[in-house]
Amino acid sequence: MPNLPDHLLRRFTSETRIAFFTGAGISAESGIPTFRDKDGYWSKYDPMRLASVQGFRADPELVWNWYLYRREKILSVKPNPGHISITKFQKLFPDSCVITQNVDGLHEQAGNQNIYELHGNIFITRCLECSQEMDVPIIFNPVTEGIPRCECGGLARPGVVWFGESLPMQTLSDAMTLVQQVDVLFTIGSSTAVYPAAQIPFDARNNGAVVIEINPDQTPFTSHADLAMQAPAGVAMPQLFEELYAALA
Ligand code: BV8
Numbered sequence: 001m002p003n004l005p006d007h008l009l010r011r012f013t014s015e016t017r018i019a020f021f022t023g024a025g026i027s028a029e030s031g032i033p034t035f036r037d038k039d040g041y042w043s044k045y046d047p048m049r050l051a052s053v054q055g056f057r058a059d060p061e062l063v064w065n066w067y068l069y070r071r072e073k074i075l076s077v078k079p080n081p082g083h084i085s086i087t088k089f090q091k092l093f094p095d096s097c098v099i100t101q102n103v104d105g106l107h108e109q110a111g112n113q114n115i116y117e118l119h120g121n122i123f124i125t126r127c128l129e130c131s132q133e134m135d136v137p138i139i140f141n142p143v144t145e146g147i148p149r150c151e152c153g154g155l156a157r158p159g160v161v162w163f164g165e166s167l168p169m170q171t172l173s174d175a176m177t178l179v180q181q182v183d184v185l186f187t188i189g190s191s192t193a194v195y196p197a198a199q200i201p202f203d204a205r206n207n208g209a210v211v212i213e214i215n216p217d218q219t220p221f222t223s224h225a226d227l228a229m230q231a232p233a234g235v236a237m238p239q240l241f242e243e244l245y246a247a248l249a
């Protein structure tokens with residue numbers, strides 16, 4: 001049973017401009033917990049304590065322990081068929097881009113190109129005060145070694161965007177410009193709950209793009225999608241790629 005109905009399949013030619021917008025769900029099949037699923041991070045921890053500047057200043061050791069746990073978890077897994085399908089898609093559509101909320105670097109590890117990390121990267125370490133990137137080990141023990149400090153005296157923090165922080169302006173503006181121009185946007189594994197990133201599928205839709213959602217659950221975007229594939233990314237993406245590959249061959 002093909003996933004793509006004919007009227008959508010016909011929208012794809014070798015010139016089609018495609019963007020892949022992704023959230024934590026695309027990494028779920030690699031074994032990385034999401035945030036809002038029933039066993040996700042936010043079901044166990046308070047996001048404002050672990051993913052905000054205030055939370056970090058209140059207890060930098062707690063926050064570093066969480067991020068170091070996540071860094072080790074990510075280092076122990078690999079990209080899944082969802083990430084790898086994008087690499088295959090990009091062989092057919094070399095100008096396509098990946099706009100991700102994820103900080104795990106799995107898109108890059110899978111060989112994806114033209115990646116826009118809206119929320120930073122968990123393996124980057126920055127100074128809390130001057131934001132300068134710091135060249136320090138990605139794994140350390142905050143209790144026995146203490147938290148590294150910048151030359152300016154500021155504490156090291158993970159190079160991700162926390163709640164209440166603005167997104168990297170150039171990355172966000174480049175991504176928003178691309179979204180104005182795409183013909184097709186796939187929104188994959190995002191709860192479309194966190195703004196301004198969650199605006200992306202809506203903007204694509206408003207600009208006349210075909211938007212295909214891949215998510216086992218419903219989201220606030222589902223009713224706006226041209227096609228909602230309620231399946232895991234690691235299952236749906238390879239199927240979609242095969243269908244398009246056959247149609248374009
Ligand atoms: C900001 C840290 C302002 C990095 C994270 C209106 C407009 C603008 C802002 C706001 C607004 N209302 C509220 C805000 C504030 C806030 C916000 O949006 N809050 C929400 C909760 C209401 N936004 C912010 O604070 C942002 N900053 O607006 O600043 C500003 C402006 C100028 C100057 C100064 C300040 C910053 C947002 C970034 C927050 N950082 N984390 C990290 O540690 O990772 S948020 C965290 O959630 C992640 O970064 C992630 O990107 C984000 C979204 O989660 P998802 O990726 O969607 O993951 P989630 O678990 O939610 O969902 C997973 C989905 O996958 C589910 O739907 C599930 O069904 C599906 N799934 C599961 N398995 C699979 C699957 N799908 C496919 N296949 C599978 N196998």
Ligand code: ZN
Pocket residue numbers: 127128129130131132150151152153154
């Ligand atoms: Zn500094």
